[in-house]
Amino acid sequence: MQPFQLPEFYVAHPARLNQHLQRARRHTKEWAYEQDMIDVPQQGVPIWDEQDFDSHDYALLCAYTHPDSPGPELDLVTDWYVWVFYFDDHFLELYKRSHDMAAAQEHLDRLTLFMPIDGEITETPRNPVEGGLADLWNRTVPARSEDWRRRFAENTRHLLDESLWELHNINRNRLSNPIEYVEMRRKVGGAPWSANLVEHAVNAEVPAGIAASRPMEVLRDTFSDAVHLRNDLFSYEREVLDEGELSNGVLVFERFLDCTTQEAAEAVNDLLTSRLHQFEHTALTEVPALFEEHQVDPLSRAGVFAYVKGLQDWQSGGHEWHMRSSRYMNGGTRDEPVPANGLSGPTGLGTSAAQIATSVLRTAPQRARSFRHEPYRRVGPVPRQDMHMPFTAKSSPHLERARENVVEWAHRVGILDGVVWNERLIRDFDLALCAAGIHPDAAAEQLDLSTGWLAWGTYGDDFYPVMFGRTGDVAAAKVCTERLPLFMPVEDEPTPAPANALEVSLADLWQRTTASMGVDARRTFRRTIEVMIDSWLWELGNQVQNRIPDPVDYIEMRRRTFGSDLTMSLCRLSHGNAVPPEIYRTRTLRSIENSAADYACLLNDVFSYQKEIEFEGELHNCILVVQNFLDCDKDRAVAVVVDLMNARMSQFQHVVAEELPALFEQFDLDAGAREVLLGYVEELRNWLSGILVWHDGCHRYEESVLRHQPAAAPIVAAAVLGGPTGLGTSAARIATTLSRA
DSSP: OOSSOOOOOOOOSOOOOOTTHHHHHHHHHHHHHHTTOSSOOBTTBOOOOHHHHHHHOHHHHHHHHSTTOOHHHHHHHHHHHHHHHHHHHHHIIIIITTTOHHHHHHHHHHHGGGOOSSSOOOSOOOSHHHHHHHHHHHHHGGGSOHHHHHHHHHHHHHHHHTHHHHHHHHHTTOOOOHHHHHHHHHHHHOHHHHHHHHHHHHTOOOOHHHHTSHHHHHHHHHHHHHHHHHHHHHHHIIIIIISOOOOOHHHHHHHHTTOOHHHHHHHHHHHHHHHHHHHHHHHHHTHHHHHHHHTOOHHHHHHHHHHHHHHHHHHHHHHHHHHHOTTSOOTTSOOSOOOTTSOOSOOSTTHHHHHHHHHHHHHHHHHHHTTOOOTTOOOOOOOOOOOOOOSOOOOOTTHHHHHHHHHHHHHHHTOOSSSSOOHHHHHHHTHHHHHHHHOTTOOHHHHHHHHHHHHHHHHHHHHHIIIIITTTOHHHHHHHHHHGGGGSOSSOOOOOOOOSHHHHHHHHHHHHHHTTOOHHHHHHHHHHHHHHHHHHHHHHHHHHHTOOOOHHHHHHHHHHHTTHHHHHHHHHHTTTTSSOGGGGGSHHHHHHHHHHHHHHHHHHHHHHHHIIIIISOOOOOHHHHHHHHHTOOHHHHHHHHHHHHHHHHHHHHHIIIIIHHHHHHHTTOOHHHHHHHHHHHHHHHHHHHHHHHHHHHOSTTOHHHHTTSGGGSOOSHHHHSOSOOSTTOHHHHHHHHHHHO
């Protein structure tokens, strides 16, 4: 008996079969034999026999996921998938079952020798995994650009290295939390790697100038999440019940939500559907705007659209293969094997379209819920929750001085104009209390600077909804956002005259903060601020569409809107060169930072729920996102968010205690670097405890204060509307808006 009934999936595109299927089947079987992947035990352990290979039918997978590839390219892509599945099973049998971490690390370290960005492979393969990788690398990379090779090598390394994360959790019988799981599954699951192969299969690379942009990242991430969540549903029986695997989304949801396996499967399928909806939304609304912003040429645009289509083909084809492969649980669905000609199922004109129409209609209510939010509805305050805080809060002796200094500074730079803020509000917000907890050992001048940055970020977060949100003036908001970097010169470039208090205050803080920084440090710091202000535009775009974000997209963007990178960057820059830069890019450090950021962001969402939903007409709050996703009431959503908070805190502690010492040994860090990183952890602990103290102690979220703040009154429309009209006057209207602001 299956552990659960497979849910009804959202499949919006027809699965098509490549005409070269039989050729790929013959070729890839010969290749697998040549690489000793079939009927050749490794270290005495059998991995695959011929029956295993035939029943998995990886050629069918690739024929479905790459329906338009020419024969030779389908052969190559199929070989890549044979290799990656063989790697997975080889790693399972030799390292996961034996829990041999040292041997696993040595195995993974050697694989990087067979993926040089430039030059030839010089190492001699020792096993089928190494031999297959060397052969595939030499057959693939000559046709691709250096940018593609670098991205593909990075994603392949992630796919290999993060297998240790799975093994680490198995050894400690540790189940990840949902946020951690989705984040790590992208790497260990290999779908970003598959997305790179889609570029190769359609012979259309994503232009390097936009490859790292948010829209392209979202397309890759939503594609990856959908692939992995779908696989989790089909592979639960094999992975969890047979292999003792813990890296499965159904199991993660089952334990976290404390629900039945069937309910967990339905929740995973809902998240899968949500990610596919996000993919479509991004492709239709953000990618065209990205082309205009970066002036992408017509040929490259066509290539990106071919890539998007290739990702869609992969989703539909991958689903079809899962329904038919003996590798997975698919009883009660389509259990008939595919005939030799690759044809089966209902036939006739319009049958696939009818299935798609049914799929779209079935998931329409979930999509519609995201656009049905009623702003300014009465929700009431959220009672104080049981938030796990294991760290003792500290405070600066310079707190009282900082409180007065930030008020004087705010008057001087003009942010207390009565439109967005006034003096009563900034005193009620008590941002110096937050800074004093985050930086308890800072000198008086440093504390003033930290308080100023908190005030600027909070003011900007309030400024965008008030000045642009209620009128939907995205064009003016975009101009405002594009101007802000001009007041953060990296190499002492001249700056324009500030047009509003947001620019005046930023220019002042930038000059005071970066006076002693080098060019590289300034560039790094400016990037963190640009990430934050760009995320304000993302919020505004959702606000204009009245669209509640997808849960995963929300969590990842919330780190940016909260300014987490800005805060952490200031800490990292103070470390100087004691720690090699690549250490901050390791999974261990990113896990520490992301778990801390998520705890702080979710904490803020709990405290600010009434302020944002009832008084500001907002929809960027995790409680609302969870209500929409689970279709549940506020109390249930609050409980889920608090559980997520506490899970992220537990993860923070786990990584610091278990994985950080291992990182020290792995990279052989000296005593100075270790001391700096341990000090960084202590800074993050102060950040977390200080933020909680501030939320408890300030008046920013109290109903009595909310009813008297200027932003609560709809007075902004008159300031934004009006002015000259006609061709060529939009810039004048924007300037008028900014000046009045």
